[in-house]
Amino acid sequence: MSSHHAHSHSKADLIAYAEKRAAQLKQRWTAPRAEAYDALLDHSAPITAYALLEYLSTRHGRDIKPTSVYRALEALCDIGVVVKIESLNAFRACRHPQEDHRHLFLVCDGCGHTDEIADHGIGEKLSHAAAAHGFKTGRQVLELHGVCRDCGK
């Protein structure tokens, strides 16, 4: 059992939701964005912009401009369907963007597998602690590094 949340969404559901969110936020859902998002959904481990560029070039059999991948990733993060994991300088598709949640990632240093936990309590506590210092928390991405269940055997 590795499911930390009540239900997961199919790839088609996630793509439909991302398109809808893009429209709501007046962001264009361009081919590079759609292709980058589709590729990210096929990866369970976070992927760097450069690795994504290589993956997309191979998949589509053509050279893709780095700037187009960077812009697509930026837009997908703005829309809220992709999250950047700063400590890895890598990106991962959020598996339940429909739900209001903070991002808590468990990153395995052994195999790179990354689990996302939908947790409200821990994020709330941190925001309250920050507020006590007069700090208003905006984006919040928590990353815990360690060893996953498989690598810890």
Ligand SMILES: [Zn+2]
């Ligand atoms: Zn998420």
Ligand SMILES: [Zn+2]
């Ligand atoms: Zn592992």
